[in-house]
Amino acid sequence: MKVLITGGSGFIGGELCRRLAAHGHALTVLSRSPERARSKLPEGTRVVASLDDIGDDEAIDGVVNLAGENLFTRRWSESRKRTLMASRLDTTRELVALCRRLDTTPSVMVSGSAVGFYGDAGDAELTEHSSARRKDFGYRLCDAWEQTAREVTGQGVRLSIIRTGVVLGRDGGMLKGLWPVYRLGLGARLGDGSQWLSWIHIQDMVAILMRALETPGVEGIFNATAPQPVTQRHFHRALASAVHRPAPWVAPAPLLRLGLGELSGLLLGGQRVYPRRLEDQGFTFRFPSLEEALDDLANTAS
Numbered sequence: 001m002k003v004l005i006t007g008g009s010g011f012i013g014g015e016l017c018r019r020l021a022a023h024g025h026a027l028t029v030l031s032r033s034p035e036r037a038r039s040k041l042p043e044g045t046r047v048v049a050s051l052d053d054i055g056d057d058e059a060i061d062g063v064v065n066l067a068g069e070n071l072f073t074r075r076w077s078e079s080r081k082r083t084l085m086a087s088r089l090d091t092t093r094e095l096v097a098l099c100r101r102l103d104t105t106p107s108v109m110v111s112g113s114a115v116g117f118y119g120d121a122g123d124a125e126l127t128e129h130s131s132a133r134r135k136d137f138g139y140r141l142c143d144a145w146e147q148t149a150r151e152v153t154g155q156g157v158r159l160s161i162i163r164t165g166v167v168l169g170r171d172g173g174m175l176k177g178l179w180p181v182y183r184l185g186l187g188a189r190l191g192d193g194s195q196w197l198s199w200i201h202i203q204d205m206v207a208i209l210m211r212a213l214e215t216p217g218v219e220g221i222f223n224a225t226a227p228q229p230v231t232q233r234h235f236h237r238a239l240a241s242a243v244h245r246p247a248p249w250v251a252p253a254p255l256l257r258l259g260l261g262e263l264s265g266l267l268l269g270g271q272r273v274y275p276r277r278l279e280d281q282g283f284t285f286r287f288p289s290l291e292e293a294l295d296d297l298a299n300t301a302s
């Protein structure tokens, strides 16, 4: 397949590109920094700085849309929230326009979203059929991202939307920062630790994206989360145990709220999400439990 990927230079996209290239797919990646992206991507990957660089007569069979500003790097001022929103919506709109412009419409688009779609949901057990429990910024961001992606279906494109949990890998995402902190014995439980954390191993995440791209008939919303979500307290203890360090520390909720403002909601709230549709369709998780996932990552050089 000829596959166009946005966010291909990132943590998830980079791993996806390596797997796609190994499967013999031809890759085009959209990046704001083509030179930097090229140095990270498999040999032979074409990197474009703008979708305008793609001609009307080019053949693109599938699109994977992962681009978006990182949610964790700065406090959420109103202007930061606009940037987080625009970085996802503008890219998605440009992809929809590209699909419209190409002489031959791509057959499939796989577009990102997050379990934040459900809002801070307490202990509620959530599947793809659940609605948002709180219409907070995480919900508004994901909902707008999903609605924009849905515009491609009018053009006959098969669309999968992937509501992703916290992706665990050594080379990016949350664990890249946390692993060394826990190795130093400085990891901390967040607040009372009762909030739910729906996570997924990077290898299962990539397998879900590949399946959505390559399998005819696969479409709609999918929760990309392991079948065993955990509380933050469980996660804290499991990570400390994976790096063989004690876990006595607590980051008090008021301190996190003071330091991080609204962004603290991502750490102090959460979602208890189940991958019902993947399981119903027979998807097998390589890493269903957190302990198996962390054990694997502990043996992975970063």
Ligand code: NDP
Binding pocket: 006, 007, 008, 009, 010, 011, 012, 013, 030, 031, 032, 033, 037, 066, 067, 068, 069, 070, 071, 087, 088, 091, 112, 113, 114, 115, 164, 165, 166, 167, 168, 172, 173, 174
């Ligand atoms: P990364 O931060 O590692 O990569 C994001 C990519 O998006 C980068 O490669 C970058 O490409 C591109 N990007 C960043 N800012 C902008 C911008 N302003 N405009 C256009 N493109 C931009 O993210 P991940 O790989 O971890 O995640 C991929 C997507 O999945 C993100 O949208 C994220 O929100 C979502 N997600 C991730 C989760 C996780 O745990 N990692 C959990 C749930 C959802 P370049 O610099 O080359 O232009």
